[in-house]
Amino acid sequence: MGRLTFQGGVHPNYRKEITSDRPITPLAAPAQVIIPLHQNIGAPPEPLVAVGDLVKVGQKIADTEAFVSAPVHASVSGKVVAIENRPSCIGKEVLAVVIESDGQDTPWEGLQPYPALEEMSPDDLRQALREGGLVGMGGAMFPTHVKVTPPEGKKFDLVIINGSECEGYLTCDHRIMLEWTEDVIYGTKAFMKVTGVDKAIIGVEANKPDAIELLREKLAAEEGIEVKSLEVKYPQGAEKQLIKALTGREVPSGGLPVDVGCLVQNVGTAAAFAQYLKTGMPLVERVVTVSGSSVENPGNFLVKIGTPFGYILEHCGVVGEPKKLIAGGPMMGVAQITAEVPVVKGTSGILLFDKKDVPAGDARPCVRCAKCVDVCPVQLLPLFLMDYSLKGMLHRAEEYHILDCIECGCCSYTCPSRRPLVQTIRMGKADVLARRRKRQ
Amino acid sequence: MVKLDNLVVSSSPHLRSGEDVEKMMWHVNLALLPAVVLSVYYFGFRALAIIVFSIAAAVATEAIIQKATGKDIYIADGSAVVTGLLLGMNMPVHVPLWLPVVGSVFAIAVVKEAFGGLGSNFINPALAARAVLLAAWPVHMTSYAVPFVDGATHATPLSILSGAAQGELPSYLDLFLGNVGGVIGETSALALLVGGIYLLVKGVIDWRTPVGFLGTVFVLSWIFGGNAGLFTGDPLYHLLAGGLMLGAFFMATDYVTSPVTKTGRLLMGIGAGAITVMIRLWGGYPEGVSYAILLMNVATPLIDRYTVPRVYGTARKQLARR
Numbered sequence: 001m002g003r004l005t006f007q008g009g010v011h012p013n014y015r016k017e018i019t020s021d022r023p024i025t026p027l028a029a030p031a032q033v034i035i036p037l038h039q040n041i042g043a044p045p046e047p048l049v050a051v052g053d054l055v056k057v058g059q060k061i062a063d064t065e066a067f068v069s070a071p072v073h074a075s076v077s078g079k080v081v082a083i084e085n086r087p088s089c090i091g092k093e094v095l096a097v098v099i100e101s102d103g104q105d106t107p108w109e110g111l112q113p114y115p116a117l118e119e120m121s122p123d124d125l126r127q128a129l130r131e132g133g134l135v136g137m138g139g140a141m142f143p144t145h146v147k148v149t150p151p152e153g154k155k156f157d158l159v160i161i162n163g164s165e166c167e168g169y170l171t172c173d174h175r176i177m178l179e180w181t182e183d184v185i186y187g188t189k190a191f192m193k194v195t196g197v198d199k200a201i202i203g204v205e206a207n208k209p210d211a212i213e214l215l216r217e218k219l220a221a222e223e224g225i226e227v228k229s230l231e232v233k234y235p236q237g238a239e240k241q242l243i244k245a246l247t248g249r250e251v252p253s254g255g256l257p258v259d260v261g262c263l264v265q266n267v268g269t270a271a272a273f274a275q276y277l278k279t280g281m282p283l284v285e286r287v288v289t290v291s292g293s294s295v296e297n298p299g300n301f302l303v304k305i306g307t308p309f310g311y312i313l314e315h316c317g318v319v320g321e322p323k324k325l326i327a328g329g330p331m332m333g334v335a336q337i338t339a340e341v342p343v344v345k346g347t348s349g350i351l352l353f354d355k356k357d358v359p360a361g362d363a364r365p366c367v368r369c370a371k372c373v374d375v376c377p378v379q380l381l382p383l384f385l386m387d388y389s390l391k392g393m394l395h396r397a398e399e400y401h402i403l404d405c406i407e408c409g410c411c412s413y414t415c416p417s418r419r420p421l422v423q424t425i426r427m428g429k430a431d432v433l434a435r436r437r438k439r440q
Numbered sequence: 441m442v443k444l445d446n447l448v449v450s451s452s453p454h455l456r457s458g459e460d461v462e463k464m465m466w467h468v469n470l471a472l473l474p475a476v477v478l479s480v481y482y483f484g485f486r487a488l489a490i491i492v493f494s495i496a497a498a499v500a501t502e503a504i505i506q507k508a509t510g511k512d513i514y515i516a517d518g519s520a521v522v523t524g525l526l527l528g529m530n531m532p533v534h535v536p537l538w539l540p541v542v543g544s545v546f547a548i549a550v551v552k553e554a555f556g557g558l559g560s561n562f563i564n565p566a567l568a569a570r571a572v573l574l575a576a577w578p579v580h581m582t583s584y585a586v587p588f589v590d591g592a593t594h595a596t597p598l599s600i601l602s603g604a605a606q607g608e609l610p611s612y613l614d615l616f617l618g619n620v621g622g623v624i625g626e627t628s629a630l631a632l633l634v635g636g637i638y639l640l641v642k643g644v645i646d647w648r649t650p651v652g653f654l655g656t657v658f659v660l661s662w663i664f665g666g667n668a669g670l671f672t673g674d675p676l677y678h679l680l681a682g683g684l685m686l687g688a689f690f691m692a693t694d695y696v697t698s699p700v701t702k703t704g705r706l707l708m709g710i711g712a713g714a715i716t717v718m719i720r721l722w723g724g725y726p727e728g729v730s731y732a733i734l735l736m737n738v739a740t741p742l743i744d745r746y747t748v749p750r751v752y753g754t755a756r757k758q759l760a761r762r
Contacts, residue, residue, distance in 0.1 A: 012455050091449075168455065240752060253753040310441040324448045331453045339444045351454075358448050359456040364514070365559035367461055370646070370700035378752040381744075383700060401751040409453030416459040417559075423451040 004203075005231035006241040008377040010410045012168050012234055012331065016207070019291050020171045022299035024179050027315060029076045029101050033306030034342040035061065036088050036096045040135045041142045042068030047097060053080045056108040058281050060133075061097050070143040071133045074108075075284035075304035076101040089309075089327035089334055089341045096342070099306070111280040117186075117193055125194040132276035133283045133345070138162060138173075138237070138266035139328055141346035144273070147265075148194045150258050157261035159191045159200040160246060161270050163215075164230055164237035166205060167329025170349045172287040173267045175300045177204065177211035180271045181218055183278075187270030188225055190277060195263050200225045202267070203246050207232045234331060235408040239264045241377050253404050268348070283345055288312070292351040294322035303343050309350050310339035320354040331409045364417040372411035372421055378404050382411035382421045389428025394435050397428050405429060461558075465518030467644045471635035472525055472690065478617075478631045479624045482587035483533040487624045491528035494540035498524030501548040511557070519558055523547050526566035526690060529625020530683070530730070531573075533585045539577060543569040563737040564697050567730050574730075584621040596622045597681045599726035601674075615680040626683035636689030645693040648702060652709020653688040653716075654679060660717040684716065687729035697737040703747040704740075711743075712736045 038044035043066035049055060055074040063071035078101040085093040114120065114128055129145035136142045150156055161184065165173040177184055188200050204212050206229045215227045230236050230245055240251045242264060249260040257264050272283050284305055291298040296317030303312060309325065326333040327347055343350075372382035380401055388397040402425060411421035479487045502520040506513045527543050547569035552561045574581045584596050595605030597620050610620045618628025626632075639645045658675040665673020678684070688709070692698060698708045712732040719728025736743075 010457065012457070244752070250753045253751065255753065308441065310443060313442040313444075318442055318444075322444055323446070324450075324454060325444055326454055330455045333452055333454065335447070335449045335452070335454065337447055337449050339442050352444075353454070359454070364461060364517070365557065367519075367559045367695045368698075368700050369461070369464070369695040370705070371459065373700050373702070373749075374646075379749040380751060381700060381748065384744075400748065401754065404751050404753060413453045413455055414457050414459060416457075416461045416464060418456065420451070422453070426451070 003231050004228060004245045005233055005236065006244045006377055007379065008375050008410065009233040009235060009241070010375050010413055011232070012413060014168045014207070014232075015291070016169065016171050016174070018169065019289050019298045019300055020174055022171070022175075024175050024287050024300045024302050026302040027307070027312065029103075029105065029304045030307050030311040031101055032081070033076050033099050033101065033304055034086050034096045034308060035072060035075065035099065035306035036086070036094045036342065036344055037062040037072055038094055039072055039141055039305075039344045039346070040070040041140065042066065042070075042146070044095070045069055045071055047083055047095070049080050049083075049097060051080050051083055054078070055080060055099060056106045058111050058284060059108040060282075068143055068146050070130065070135050070145075072097075073133055073282040073284050074099055075306050077104050077106040078102040087338055087341050089336060089344060089347065091334060091337070107281065113280045114277040117189060117277075120193070122194045122196060125190055128277060129194070129273065131282070132273070134269060134273055134276065135283075135345050136266060137268040137272060137286060137345060137348070139332070139346045139348055141344070144265070144269060148191065148263060150195075154258050155261060156195040156197050156258060156263050157199070158247065158263070159188065159195060159197050160242060160262055160264045161188050161191070161200060161202040161267055162237055162239075162242055162264055163202055163204040163208070163211065163267040164242060165208070166232075166234045166236040166238075167331055167333075167349070168234075169291045169351055170289045170329050172289045172300050172348055174208050174211055176268055176271050176287055177208070178214060181214055183271040183274035184215070184267050185218060185222075185225070186274035186278070187265075187272070190273055191263060191265055191270060192224070197263070198224050201246050202227045203230050203242055204228070205230045205232045205236055234410065235377055235406070238377065238406055238408055240406065253401065286343070286345060286347065288343055288347055289349040290316050291349065292326075293354040293357045294318055294320045294352040305345060306342045308340055308342050309336065312343070312350060313339060313352060318352065322352050323355040323358045324353040326351040326353070331413065332407070359418075361418050363419045366417055366419055369416060371414045371416060375410040375414045377408060377410060378406055380405060382425065385428060386419065386421050386424045389424050389431065392431070394428070394432050398432050402428050402432055461519075462517045464644050465522055467639060467642050468522050468690065469518060469525060471638045472529065472625070474631040474634050475529065475625050475628060475686070476525075478628045479529070482618060482627065483585055483624060487533050489537060490531055490533065490535065490540050490624060491525060493537050494528030494531075494544050495521055495524035497541040497544035498527070498548050501545050502553065505549060505553040506557070509553075514558070517558065520548060523552070523565045527569050529686065530566065530570045530623050532581065532583050532623050534583055535580045539573060539580055543573045546572055559696055561696055562740075563734055564691055564694050567691055567734050570730055571734060584623065586621050587619050587627075596620070596726060597677070598720060601677065601681070602720065602726045612676060612680065615677070620681075622682070626686045629680040629685045632685035632689060636685065639689065639693075645689065646702075646705050648705040649693045649698060649709040650688040652706045653692055653713045654684070654709075656710045656713025657684060657717055660714060661720070664717065664721055678717070678720065682720075682727045683729040687712070687716075687733055692733050692736065697740060699740050699743040699747065701744055701747040701749055703749070704743040707743050707747065708736050708740070711739065
């Protein structure tokens with residue numbers, strides 16, 4: 001068992017036991033799905049359908065010529081009833097295609113399974129990643145086909161599959177590793193093929209021994225794929241910290257994982273890639289962990305992209321006095337103002353917390369206790385960065401590497417004065433970037 | 441469809457550790473308790489009276505100033521209690537009872553609140569007040585009592601060691617247990633060590649400062665402390681005597697006035713240790729812990745500036761340029 005890890009980090013109460021034994025359960029499609037078009041980092045795709053059109057499951061409904069983008073597919077069969085701005089989980093209204101389900105879930109005729117991996121070239125696989133609408137399913141939603149394409153002059157030498165799932169409450173990746181083990185492995189091989197790499201590591205936090213054991217068992221006869229156990233510590237699954245823990249390499253400041261030869265993909269993305277290659281069905285559904293103190297029957301559900309949070313919560317039941325709804329995990333997830341927002345490709349969790357579990361209390365003055373310094377996984381000095389951000393001392397903030405902040409939130413989590421450290425640093429980063437742009 | 445109203449929307453993270461400055465301050469107060477109990481045992485209830493007067497004056501001053509300046513009153517956070525307690529423990533038992541009051545008012549009003557209150561003072565309030573009292577009322581502040589002997593005063597082990605006073609040196613055991621002359625709270629190394637270890641275990645203080653402090657005093661007093669040449673000193677005596685334990689665990693580790701970087705925290709200890717030994721061996725005072733810490737307090741911003749850690753993904757240590 002490894003004690004592989006990084007410097008810094010925190011140990012929040014993970015509360016994974018609430019859902020870690022709940023198998024992935026498919027949830028029937030709602031009467032209406034709301035599919036935001038812009039489900040990726042990069043250019044937004046344009047709608048390919050019009051109001052009144054009939055669509056089928058897996059049919060492409062939006063795409064673009066831009067390279068850094070990902071197409072979007074219908075997750076139900078039925079009729080397009082609206083293409084309009086709808087609330088989304090990033091906190092603002094975005095253009096979405098609203099489809100009324102006919103309840104049939106008829107697959108689109110054009111779907112074709114891909115040939116075996118050996119018969120496909122890296123270019124074929126890259127094309128498949130794009131056509132399948134695959135994006136990083138850990139939450140970042142970076143288009144996968146872009147990520148596997150190294151910039152001029154750079155080369156991958158290692159594929160890292162991220163099964164650390166270091167956020168509290170979330171167990172969807174854990175369940176995927178347990179139940180879709182073959183797909184995770186197949187996806188890993190596909191990522192090795194597309195990058196031309198003969199070595200891969202699946203990194204899993206030590207609190208999922210069953211997943212580690214199962215993966216090792218299935219990989220016993222395979223060469224080139226290693227399963228490594230990681231220390232349980234947040235943010236172990238953050239890309240840069242994961243690379244450091246598994247390889248000792250450090251992604252240079254301002255650089256990308258490819259600068260140290262690494263491609264990092266989430267286990268969910270690997271499984272989704274495998275399923276797309278095997279069935280030809282693009283990314284139209286995903287596993288979501290539904291948990292939190294206000295959820296009556298928590299669990300892991302396979303839901304259609306575009307399913308409103310409210311529909312899923314209706315199914316699970318709501319108890320107590322719900323006060324906070326979060327898309328994602330408790331450390332980096334986004335608090336929602338309404339349950340109308342739909343599940344997107346990057347939605348790993350829906351957490352609903354009772355009033356008593358919503359932290360309260362005013363910020364007090366900083367006493368320089370340096371807890372934030374000790375937990376920062378990037379070795380920043382968060383107390384100074386907050387101070388410089390508030391005072392507009394942007395040159396100092398930049399000198400103290402504010403742009404290297406990964407926004408994991410360890411500083412705010414640990415602060416005994418309840419100061420909004422990462423929240424302020426985020427604003428400071430935006431100010432520093434704005435100042436840079438102005439100078440150019 | 442579940443509809444949810446009145447949701448709280450805030451920026452992530454949505455979890456907090458539950459750590460609290462208040463809790464930490466009370467941990468510090470609790471950690472000082474063994475030393476307080478022992479001091480009452482050795483010096484009688486007058487020791488307790490001095491501590492009570494000192495704490496009461498500190499808390500009252502803080503409350504009055506917070507009220508007068510329109511701030512929320514936060515005396516329950518325990519920080520004024522810590523200041524009062526530390527100041528009280530830094531006084532000989534025979535001082536008049538108005539002296540701790542004067543000291544606490546100065547510590548809170550001038551050193552802490554005048555600079556902005558909690559988190560904004562640049563030197564340790566209790567130590568600054570002690571320094572002022574020592575300068576203004578030197579006779580009161582250096583008339584050290586002997587345990588169990590009412591009214592008698594005695595030289596401290598360190599002043600005997602440095603030759604400034606006549607007398608017989610107490611044994612290591614007496615030093616360790618606190619059965620020696622000195623200020624109220626600094627006499628028993630054992631009681632302070634217990635409290636210090638409690639704070640280390642609870643994660644309230646970092647090991648770097650006390651270890652750096654004690655280690656430096658040990659090494660330097662061993663090398664330079666003897667009359668028979670280098671490496672003939674009595675390092676253990678220097679560790680156990682005087683206010684070293686109190687300073688190393690409870691005052692050099694004061695969050696507000698010590699460095700935040702890990703290297704800085706170690707330097708804080710090493711620097712304070714070096715200055716302590718210099719004052720003890722070659723200075724005009726027999727004891728130098730307070731001044732050593734105060735000097736390092738002043739150097740804290742500079743230390744932080746020059747010990748910025750190497751950030752993930754950057755090539756080497758970034759030295760301050762401006």
